[in-house]
Amino acid sequence: MRFSIIAICLVALGCVRAPVVDQQYTANVYQKDIEDQLGITRARQRQEVCSRLPAPAIAMSTAQVLSSCWGKPDHAAESITAQGKQAVWSYPEGYVYLSDGTVTKIVTSR
Numbered sequence: 001m002r003f004s005i006i007a008i009c010l011v012a013l014g015c016v017r018a019p020v021v022d023q024q025y026t027a028n029v030y031q032k033d034i035e036d037q038l039g040i041t042r043a044r045q046r047q048e049v050c051s052r053l054p055a056p057a058i059a060m061s062t063a064q065v066l067s068s069c070w071g072k073p074d075h076a077a078e079s080i081t082a083q084g085k086q087a088v089w090s091y092p093e094g095y096v097y098l099s100d101g102t103v104t105k106i107v108t109s110r
Contacts, residue, residue, distance in 0.1 A: 043092065046070075056096050060103045065089070065096055 032041070050069035066072060073089035073096070080086070087098040094108035 046092070056103060056106055058103055058106065062087075062098060062101045065098075065103060070096070 046069065049071070053067070053069040056065045056068045056070050060068070070091050070093060073091055075090040076087060077090075078085065078087045084100040089096040089098070092109075094106065096103055097105035097107075
């Protein structure tokens, strides 16, 4: 009983305030969460990187593609054929086809 009276007095006198919620901060966190879920944040990051690094090109090595603006692939598939080792790397921007560690074909998506 004594505690509740003291608490009421403190709030009434303005000694203690209710926590203030920063609505702008909350809105920014919410928007960032939605953008992350939709992949928008990643797309923006890729655009920034592509303004500084080269895009994948024919005859690049696997190391050069990894250090290009597309970076590490989202998915990769490899096969071994009579012609050698074949690989397909999948990106949001498209696909990179490699033959024995060298880019032979690039298919971009729009």
